[in-house]
Amino acid sequence: MIAFLRRRPGLLPLLLLAPAIAWLVAFYVYPAIQMLQASLWSGTLESGFAFSWANAATYPAALDRYSDQFLRSILYAAVSTVVCLVLAFPLAYTIAYRAGRFRTLLLFIVIAPFFTSFLLRVLAWKTVLGDDGFLLGPLKSIGLLPEEFRVLATPIAVIFGISYNFFPFMVLPIYVSLEKIDRRLVEAAKDLYAGPVRAFQRITLPLALPGVFAGSLLVFIPAMGDFVNAELLGSVQTRLIGNVIQSRFLVNNDYPTAAALSFMLMAGILAAVFMYARVLGTDELESGIG
């Protein structure tokens, strides 16, 4: 084997990639093909499904019927991403530059919630944010909030849940890219007459962009597909495309619509990521890393 590879050194990278490729083929490419097939089915679970290219009409029909949920998903995911970014950047900055010996501890605290199950965390927030939970209950009883005031089952609760759950995915990449920046560059900027604000604008921020980019993707993409937060913290008015896909698949057994929606979601995310990359500029990314 080794002698064989010595004669053909070009095969080694392929060999190293093989496990990942096999994984992707088995758990991504094959299911995707199956889904594509399912999206072109017609019929019901009882009568059986039949494949036909003519069933491509499912796509526009599904898009038309669930456009509200689609748009809501995009909106909630975008707002959550911005919320995460606004909260995570100062935090990552503080951890990277000002935390001193507490750095490791703070990083640990950021990821600590991951040690409990995702579902449990969302359920916990459901209790915390409950109409008469220990957050709102006391405030209402002393009359600070009106009796009918609620957070749970509102868009705020869903966006809050999404932001909360994906927050570490924003903090960590930004922290890493900030931490990598040579502090002497900021000193050099100050030496060249840049005040603290200018130095941040011209040096720290552009060099941290790769982290902002990675963090935004890591939050936005799963947020687009989220259904747990909407299910547990939201209401019928906050249903996201993830909830529709989930119920089409598992409740209504409407496989074709669910599969078509999944495909369109995937395409939508790809398009959004592409646009984002164009706006932020891959050039910046490369130079920030290099």
Place this chain on the structure above:
Amino acid sequence: MADVDVRLVNVTKKFGDQTAVDGITLDVSDGEFFTLLGPSGCGKTTTLRMIGGFEQPTSGLIELKGEDVTFLPAHERDVNTVFQSYALFPHLTIFENVAFGLRRSGIKGDEVTSRVGEALELVQLIGYEKRKPAQLSGGQAQRVALARALVNRPAVLLLDEPLGALDLKLRKQMGIELKRIQREVSITFIYVTHDQEEAMTMSDRIAVMNKGHYEQLAGPETLYERPTTRFVASFVGASNLLEGKIGSDGESWTVTLPSGDVVRAPKSLGDIGTGGAIGVRPEKLTLLEPGQESKGNRLDGTVVDTSYLGVLTQYTVEGAGGLRLLVSEQNVDRTTRSDTWRPGERVALTWKPEHGFVVGDSKSA
């Protein structure tokens, strides 16, 4: 004497209970190439950083062109720095790196272009404007760092071991070029290095630093010919220090070595104090056959080591009482004496008393 550009008065910097800089007072004149020379940890970089505004002194005063800048932040000082690792902005082109300071001081348009062009021409990097720092060699990056600082025409340019990361040959080349550039722009340079050769070849004046203060401040020639402390004598070039009982004999200091031999040096060379010594540089010593006559100081010994270095040969000679002396001899005599001295040969070492130097009481005790 030209105007004073930078003045430090009793500047002290403490980090916790560590004293990095211990009461430095010095004046740097306009247009001077001034060097802070010393081993790592002597406080030279901290001193430079305080002049640049990156550190605040614990006590003392820093003046720039007569103005107190002790607590003025770095970006408000008319001083620019060439950093040890260059600290070029990786996301900006060479043009934008050099233009950074100009843009911050509100200069716009054509003037930026022409001044960046001038600066890049000065460091011979025309044509590199569009590259990124990662596409440059070490020497080129160093030049960009220099251009980025000089383009602002600061009153004072600070250089923190700017040649440290380059290989030996490039270092020598850049050293010569730095000196040329300094003459051309006639800006005051304050240069920090641990390399005494670099310091000697470029500087107008050198402050030799040790443990937070400077031991001697003088021109390169004076530092070499007349070092006044043991530390300077051994840090700048090689020295033989002759320690023993100090005495006085008319116009000369005398040191009686443990072996009983007496060496002399004229009192005009400096004050030997109560704990000083007489020193002599290796190349001032002449080796003679034991029988040959000589004037001046003379010690007998045996050659214990010979190393041939091309332009010169270095000998270690052991005298009475285990005293070891370093001697270097130019290799011009090979025509008259066909061979170098060999280990084991008995020799006499001689030198003129006025060729020695006198170090005083140790300051860093």
